[in-house]
Amino acid sequence: MARNANRRQERQGRLFDDSTRVEPILVSTCLLGIPCRWHGRRAKKRGELIERLKKRYVLVPICPEQLGGMPTPRTGEMLHGTGAQVLDEGLRIIAPENGQDVTRFHVDGARYALEIAEIVGAKRAYLKGGSPSCDREGVTGEVLTRGGVKVIRVG
Numbered sequence: 393m394a395r396n397a398n399r400r401q402e403r404q405g406r407l408f409d410d411s412t413r414v415e416p417i418l419v420s421t422c423l424l425g426i427p428c429r430w431h432g433r434r435a436k437k438r439g440e441l442i443e444r445l446k447k448r449y450v451l452v453p454i455c456p457e458q459l460g461g462m463p464t465p466r467t468g469e470m471l472h473g474t475g476a477q478v479l480d481e482g483l484r485i486i487a488p489e490n491g492q493d494v495t496r497f498h499v500d501g502a503r504y505a506l507e508i509a510e511i512v513g514a515k516r517a518y519l520k521g522g523s524p525s526c527d528r529e530g531v532t533g534e535v536l537t538r539g540g541v542k543v544i545r546v547g
């Protein structure tokens with residue numbers, strides 16, 4: 393009986409051995425060349441940066457706008473302010489094409505991104521600059537920063 397329990401523990405030890413654990417980081421999915429941007433086309437892959445990051449970290453791709461429930465392709469909006477203003481002051485994000493208020497999608501996506509960071513234990517995020525979600529001053533950038541994740545803007 394005791395021997396079986398020991399074996400089980402040994403097996404679990406092998407399965408969950410974290411001595412070789414590599415630190416996970418979040419990365420904007422589009423930086424990997426995956427076509428998740430609003431226009432549905434591939435963005436330029438940041439090959440050199442990604443190769444450097446892959447040597448040190450496990451990359452966890454996130455696209456907050458897709459996580460928040462937006463389709464691809466989708467409306468392409470600008471943030472006329474900051475993510476902090478969206479979260480604290482009621483600033484709305486409006487799609488210029490059709491006037492739709494898409495704030496909820498951006499906020500939901502940001503929250504799911506933080507949830508993923510917490511699940512995988514990511515303490516850093518490399519996010520694409522110039523996006524209403526992913527920029528360090530975007531909605532996801534702000535939510536991650538508030539959640540203790542260091543956001544690095546990739547311009």
Ligand code: SF4
Nearest residue numbers: 421422429455523526
């Ligand atoms: Fe890229 Fe972020 Fe925009 Fe998704 S939300 S397409 S990951 S910049």
